[in-house]
Amino acid sequence: MKIKIRKPELGRYKNADHVEYNEESYGTCIRYESEIDEQILLEAYHYAIEQEVNVYHWIRKGEFTEQKEKTDKKRDSIYRGMCGIVRANLKNFNPVVRNYATHVLDLINNYGNITRNGYDAETSAIDSLVNRLEGSKYADAVEALEISGWIQELSDLNALFKTYARDTLKENVKKPDITMKKARKITDLALRAIIEKITAKINTECPCDFTEFIREFNAATDHYNIIVHEHYGRLHAKIDINPANIADIAVQQYTGKPIFIIPELTLAVKERDESVKIVELIFSEDFSVTYKNNINCGTAHIIITGIGKYTGEINATFNIN
8 A cells, every 4th residue: 555645735824834834844855855856846845935934034024013013002001001090199198108109200200201212212211110110219109009010010011022122123034025925835836846746756666765755744744734723623712701811990080971991901822832822802803891880989890791702701890989
């Protein structure tokens, strides 16, 4: 019984998997270069892969830039939220807390409106501000104002921003002349030409000469085909919204009218490689909200319900003064 070359489901591979699969397949072809004996086809395959990798890196550069911009918006939001809490405590009934709020606000004002600075200037300013707020001089004030969580979140987002900024600089790739779709098609054609040539050799020559190559090639193909099926299953599986993390909601002022707050939600989702990805959920696309007791002073309730590919329900509260 002959061992056949199994066909990879190339059209269904995600870009990252498509690149990895072809790089691995090319490595297999080179290891059995003498048996394949098709130098021109192998060179064409190698050129196609290099071209696709260049396009893929360009796309990744755009993704890093997008993530950097999103992270910048998040850290701006956290910074403004923290400043809002400090200012609100200027009217606190407790004079000690009011004094602490004045003390911290003086520090914040020394930096000006850092959200209007350029990326590098804002990053440096946040590092400096966080470092001072975490020092012993402001320890009592931070505790009294209950802003330690905000400071930690601001620090984490600033660190994440610096990571994306470094990744963007690393991907200094010239803009390619073709699209990823076109690059993938060229790579697929080059690989299929090799597979067809080897299949013809198997039918006319001794199949045993290609046994080891086919086994190694098929092992990689099976691996990536399984990834496709797992990914397809995840796309159609419902994800429970219940473990989502809800960002702190600032205290709201009584207006006599219903107060509507759209909570910020993030959810840790496990990837196929067991790594965890933090996903920011989008209102009206990933979840809906309803409210209870959101007019009068006291505790208001938000009921968050998953929609689309998300299911389940979680509750959040905020205070109205």
